[in-house]
Amino acid sequence: MGRSQSVPRAETPAGPPGDDTGCDILHVDMDAFFASVEVRARPELAGKPVIIGGIGPRGVVSSASYEARRFGVRSAMPMARARRLCPRAEVIAPNMSAYATASAAIMALFGEVTPLVEPLSLDEAFLDVRGARRRLGPPATIAAAIRARMVAAEGLTCSVGVAPTKFVAKIASTRCKPDGLLVVPAAGVLDFLHPLPVAALWGVGEKTEEHLHRVGLRTIGDVARVSPDRLRRLVGNAAAEHLAALARGHDPRAVVPREPDKSIGAEETFDVDVGDVPTLHRELLRLSAKTAARLRATGQRGRTVSIKVRLPDFTTLTRSRTIGPPTDSGQEIYAVARALFDAVERGGAPIRLIGVRLEGITTVGDTPEQLVLGDSAHGWREADQAMDAASARFGAGSIRPAALLGDRPSTRSATPGRSTRWTESEPSD
DSSP states (O other): OOOGGGSOOOOOOSSSOOOOTTOOEEEEEESSHHHHHHHHHOGGGTTSOEEEEOOSTTOBEEEEOHHHHTTTOOTTSBHHHHHHHOTTOEEEOOOHHHHHHHHHHHHHHHHHHOSOEEEEETTEEEEEOGGGHHHHOSHHHHHHHHHHHHHHHHSOOEEEEEESSHHHHHHHHHHTOSSOEEEOOGGGHHHHHTTSBGGGSTTOOHHHHHHHHHTTOOBHHHHHHSOHHHHHHHHOHHHHHHHHHHHTTOOOOOOOOOOOOSEEEEEEEEEEEEOOHHHHHHHHHHHHHHHHHHHHHTTEEEEEEEEEEEOTTOOEEEEEEEEEEEEOOHHHHHHHHHHHHHTOOOTTOOEEEEEEEEESOEETTSSOOOOOTTOOSSSHHHHHHHHHHHHHHHOTTSSOOGGGTTOOGGGSEEEEOOOSSOSOOTTOO
């Protein structure tokens, strides 16, 4: 989509949301999702500036509450700069397991409205509510019900755009943030789009924006009015056709329900490059435990373990191995990850980043479990479940493997593992 930080916010109109005839597409976007989940867990932080991200000198901002954003804090900003802008902010390392659990509940709520849910990330999704009209009412009514249910059931707020197309619905949810609802009537799409900056167009990055500005095309309306031949000369045939269609309000893309995540993982960028092997082994153990916890939180397992190693010159090495039955055990993941790491030839070079990932994801119960002859009745899985229970009651990190007892994760620059959906849609929220 376009760079949503370029889309100006608009006050949500008071009273009825407007004519929603033909507006069957909803874009639901959680408000400052990571930060909101942390505030929900720690109510004393409500109303205070909160920043989620890496703590160390290489850390970056993953999310920020709206109180922190008033100081200029934004996602992807270096944490050092964010601290300078907002020195009184509460800085919290990301807890991806908690965000994954919250996301699963949110997506389940969407699924109760319609089976046509297309997640874009942990905290946003498109919904096609055409088939839900008879049961739940018109689209604007459905959108209002989703917002109310989100607060009542999850203690979180969201913003909803209602429009005839995905592109317009996405912009509408951005314009009414935070905690808003905006309907763009089918007859009013061009009036809504044309005053907006060209950067709001899906596919317009910084370089394309600069190029269009140089020739006087600053708004979506300018792009809609320019001749097709001139636009093709400026951005090429394919891009010109795409941008012209969007600028005229045309977006034929349907809401397509997505398959579950293809991979789940975590990675760490060190404050200082690390060459000590025992330290790297401990980091692999921590990342393996973190990945396993995220799998268990979403009721999934994986069968292919992969690692990522990045050297100081940014050379990136990856290795993977497929194991037997799918697993959600941190110890099983660690055993494979450590073996893969020990086989990496890096010439003794220190390491800037290390990561662990599980691929071949399946949902627990979808595949039969193979019983292992001689396997103990109780073991690592029970220990993992006990750690999950303790973490849920006393907070993440309250219990961890003995090898990590001397570890101080808060001093490192934590970078959550990323897959197609394991990201928060900042800075649009």
